[in-house]
Amino acid sequence: MDYGKNFLLSVIIFLSLTLNAWAIRIKDIAQFEGVRRNKLIGYGLVIGLNGTGDDGKNAKFTVQSLANMLEKMGVTVNPKDIEKVENVAAVMVTADLPPFARVGSRIDALVSSIGDAESLEGGILLLTPLRAADGKVYAVAQGPISIGGFFAGGMGAAVQKNFPTVGRVVSGALVEREMEGNFNDRNLLSLALRNYDFTTAKRVAQVINIALGGNFAEPMDGGTVGIEVPTEYQKKVVDLVSLIEGLEVAPDIPARVVINERTGTVVMGENVRISTVAIAHGNLSIEIKEKPKVSQPLPFSAGETVVTPDTEIVVKEERSPLFLVKSGINIGEVVRALNALGVTPRDLIAILQALKAAGALQAKLEII
Structure with a gap:
């Protein structure tokens, strides 16, 4: 067998194994332009x-x-x-x-x-x-x-579901009317990714080209892949679309942490990394108690009733050890490290914001 063919076969096998590590169908991450409600x-x-x-x-x-x-x-x-x-x-x-x-x-x-x-x-x-x-x-x-549902009401009351x-x-x-255009007459197709990503767009084009046996697909930008309809699929574009939608690709997901402060929800992607940093987090609580005291004079005396405030202030601060997090750990280790500190979701939000401010959180932090 020719060396060039051996090399090409090796490349195809390598790409197939790489892209199917945790592959997802193209139809689940993208859609063809013009095919919409x-x-x-x-x-x-x-x-x-x-x-x-x-x-x-x-x-x-x-x-x-x-x-x-x-x-x-x-x-x-x-x-x-x-x-x-x-x-x-x-x-x-x-x-x-x-x-x-x-x-x-x-x-x-x-x-x-x-x-x-x-x-x-x-x-x-x-x-x-x-x-x-x-x-x-x-x-x-x-x-x-x-x-x-229902609504029922009278003069003074009403019930609604x-x-x-x-x-x-x-x-x-x-x-009564159809949208214009014949899908099978198309010579060019445009595949739009639901989440734009240049790496994913390139992988999608590679998978399509491997399946079609030629350079028919090309990433136009991070969210669009242009596809030229091969000669054998002219007037049979539906068959081509069905083939492409069934292909599998491993999308690349950027490192991202999403925080909802109203509900205390934190969602982190698997690519989130943390640089070497030391973390200590403690809760500070201040309790103020006000107990008024009344000084009552003796009967028939010239004294006056006096009310004096008795204020008691108690400050409690939980002692928390300094915890060292090493550089480059993945999301599982991040969760275990933060659990070791005994943090609550609210504490976790504060820690993540502090890590981002310190430049130690290697991910995009989004607050919704």
């Missing part, structure tokens, strides 16, 4: 409510919308004459149009009250056009609303 939105009316709809005196837009709808049906009414109608509510209707959704397919619609309605329970959503960002109608929604002013019309939106 599109947001739809529309304004509509819900009818059939049991007196829990909008108050016509406060929600003028509901009354006006109802009057306009009736006029389109040949019924002319004065908006002031229907202000007391309480079984109608104005709502915003939203939906997600899946990629490659075809005309006639059905999707769920989410209905949310925008007036002062108390509940949408038992209501029916009237025909509502749903538009995308380009202003075109892609679906129409209509049907009974399921809210998963969940959010009765938000509901869902299950399979209530009918797709």
Whole structure:
């Protein structure tokens, strides 16, 4: 066998073993551009409510919308004459149009009250056009609303479960228009990483090139990999995408520590390292007790009652040993070292912030 072929085979085997150390499918860390859901939105009316709809005196837009709808049906009414109608509510209707959704397919619609309605329970959503960002109608929604909660009230009390002013019309939106474009006609594909990283982008391109047997993939930046469709996959792009999504790669994760001070949560990645540093952490508590003392004069004497404060201050500081942490330890050793100090999550947050300030924490510290 030729030396060049031997060398190439060795490189391929080495890359395969390296990238599969803890490999993840490409479809789990990236997605192809253009293959996504599109947001739809529309304004509509819900009818059939049991007196829990909008108050016509406060929600003028509901009354006006109802009057306009009736006029389109040949019924002319004065908006002031229907202000007391309480079984109608104005709502915003939203939906997600899946990629490659075809005309006639059905999707769920989410209905949310925008007036002062108390509940949408038992209501029916009237025909509502749903538009995308380009202003075109892609679906129409209509049907009974399921809210998963309830509202019941009287003159002096009310009982509510969940959010009765938000509901869902299950399979209530009918797709009327498809997104333009034929996926199989593409000659170039763009793969977008969900978490940008230059090393991961390079590894993804390497894995794809190995699978396709040529230089068809190239990292464009830290978050995008460009792929040229090979000749054998022309008009069969779906097969190519299926192949690529099933490939496995080991993503590179930067060292990062995420802290939520409100909840005391600390999350650290496996690449977090600490330089040689000595740590000592102790708790300081100050307790102040105020006990007023009353000096009462003898009966029928000329003295006065005097109140004098008696303040007691107690300061407690826990003694903590100085703990040496050696350079380059991994996350497991970091946790064991901090546990040796008996720290709580709150203490851990303070220690990590101090380590970062001292330049000993070799990771990005994020506080959310």
